[in-house]
Amino acid sequence: MGKILLVGINSQYVHTNLAIRYIKNYVENYSSLKLEIYESSINNQLSAILMDIFEKNPEKIIFSTYIWNKEFVFKLVKEIKKIMPDTAVILGGPEVSYLTAEIMNENSGIDFIIVGEGEKTTLEFLSKGIEDVKGVYYRKDGQIKFNGYQLPISDLDEVPFPYSEEELKNSKNKILYYESSRGCPFECSYCMSSLDKSVRYFSLDRVKEDLKKFLHAGITLIKFVDRTFNIDKRRYMNLWKFLLDNYREEVTFHFEISGDLFDEETIEFLEKVPKGFFQFEIGVQTINKKTMNAIKRENNLVKLKNNVLRIKDNIHLHLDLIAGLPYEDYDTFKDSFDYVYSLKPEMIQLGFLKVLKGTLIFGQVETYSYKFLNFPPYEVLSNEFISYGELTDLKKIETVLDYYYNSENYPKSIEYLLKNHYERSFDFYEDLARYYDSRGHFKVSHKQVSIFNHLYEFYVYKGFYDIEIFTEYLKYDYLTLGKPGSYPYWIESVKNKEKYNEILKKMHFKSIREGHNKTEFEKFKYNVISDEAKEVEILFIYNRKETKIQEY
The missing domain is CATH 3.80.30.20 (tm_1862 like domain)
Structure with a gap:
């Protein structure tokens, strides 16, 4: 038998496809067959993936098909059949396990579809005649055939570590x-x-x-x-x-x-x-x-x-x-x-x-x-119960929620804003999303400093009181993220440089220069740590995991 290629097209590079690893190890553990894994992601060029697969010259290609890669895989199958017409194309996974005959009728490049649990069915499919295997849809005499479902594996310990x-x-x-x-x-x-x-x-x-x-x-x-x-x-x-x-x-x-x-x-x-x-x-x-x-x-x-x-x-x-x-x-x-x-x-x-x-x-x-x-x-x-327009509004709220909550970059400033100006959290994110929409911000990508700027400008636009206090909270959040290359226009830097250098001399840095690279020092007109109306100086110490804070 020629080369058998298991293909996983992931949603991101950092992800791994568990299913194709289970299948590879199961088949190789219970037979003399050898399978090869090829992984890529939907973010890569289809033409580049097509070239990779062609150069591997497989006799059979088995695709793992999910909601995030189905359209990509179907397009890829069509192109594969143009340049490798004799290569058998097999699909498996949840996205092809329902209305399966319909999928095969609509996609002539798909030769077989494995439904349900894949390990045992794939082994039998590769080892036996197709008419003796359950769990596989196949073509015969111009029709789609299916011999019934495969029973799931009863003892999962049979499945090797992936x-x-x-x-x-x-x-x-x-x-x-x-x-x-x-x-x-x-x-x-x-x-x-x-x-x-x-x-x-x-x-x-x-x-x-x-x-x-x-x-x-x-x-x-x-x-x-x-x-x-x-x-x-x-x-x-x-x-x-x-x-x-x-x-x-x-x-x-x-x-x-x-x-x-x-x-x-x-x-x-x-x-x-x-x-x-x-x-x-x-x-x-x-x-x-x-x-x-x-x-x-x-x-x-x-x-x-x-x-x-x-x-x-x-x-x-x-x-x-x-x-x-x-x-x-x-x-x-x-x-x-x-x-x-x-x-x-x-x-x-x-x-x-x-x-x-x-x-x-x-x-x-x-x-x-x-x-x-x-x-x-x-x-x-x-x-x-809900209209397309309302769901679109929630989509926009989802975006600002990711920016200002899920990023975990604005804990102090958002907490202050909600506590002082909104009775319910949803109203704030709805308000912010409408502001973004009115300014066209959803239509362009943003660097981190722009997202900070938009929140400051939103506060000004709303005419909320105590903008001086809010700006101090926003400044704290900004400086907590890491050593800034430059300050946004709304930050007033009032650091005591002599005091800053004296503090660094007492720390375990090789030089003052290294200390400056790994820290920041700023005076705040409002104590954003204790939430008190008094000045405070804060040293931000940056390391790989988190920013440490020292008050002076």
Whole structure:
């Protein structure tokens, strides 16, 4: 057999494709076949990827297909068939696992589609005659054939660890994905994972063995792709205690969790986890009771809030919202936004409903008058509860939210602005988005200093009082980011240079020049640290991880 090429087209360079690694190692472990991996990203030129694949001269190409790369892969397949007509093109992944025959009829360059779990099916597909294999759509006599679905792997420990020792050694600056379970017990109407309601687990011993490999290699960010990691308390506590026993300062483990499932014992444990070691993504999605019922996702909002506030000081938190859900109009979405904002996570991910084929909500399109994009990412355009114009406004709010909240660059200035001029957080971001729109700021890209300038100019435009105090908070946020090459026009520098040099002489720098390069010193007319109406001088000490502050 000629060369078999597994292709992963990722959304970003730092990402890795877990599926093709599982397939490669599974097939090679249980047969004499050898597979080669080729990875790129949607940000690279299609023509360059086409050339790379052509030069590898594969007999079979297997593409991993997702919502972010489907259109790219389909275009690539058409071009491959022009220059390599005899090469078999196989697709797999969630984006081709539903309405599969229709996809093949519309895309003649696709020879086969593997549906469902890929490891065992791919091995059989490459080893047997196609008519003896389940889980594969294929062409025969001008028709699309399918022999039924493959049963999922019952013992997941059969699936080898996806990463080689060499790859781990060379992936310290990449995001590596890992799973300790497959499936999800919940039935959220918008989610593909709800289709696999049973949950299968890798054994605890196997997972611990795998985690040791990540820790030993010094990988800085490992993202668990388990749909809800904290289902089984005995299991997740066992694994978290194991990770804590093997703590490494530079390593972060990311988990998708349900925030209202933790009991007091778990919260007390999480309060003691070293800061930055764990990162949680929590899907709040909405606080509207009617919406929660419609999407089959119930959150205990009181318990969720209590749990988040208890652990937020040492667990890095991402909280998710989804706009465009049933019964969630623009006004009720404001309530969901304010609820999440009040919890002060590190990131608020304001997402928009994707109407995915195969999900329950896809079958409710007529019920709720959904209009959505007919191509990836299948994002909602409107429904009977929210208009396209209102969703467009939320898109703009999402942008300024990323600039001024998720960046974590404006903690002091935004807090001051909200505390003194707005009753609810949503109103501020809505106001700021409208200001951006009126000035045409959404139509151009911005350097960091421009984003600071826009916030200052917004404050002036609104005519808010105490602009001198606000400017001091904004100056503090700006100087906290790193050694400035230059100051924005609204910063008045009033540093005492002689005092600055005397302070540096007492510090452990090789020279005054090195001290200047790694610090900044400024006088503030208002004490932005203690929030008092008195002057303060602040030394900003810059290092790789964070800026340290000393008052004088």
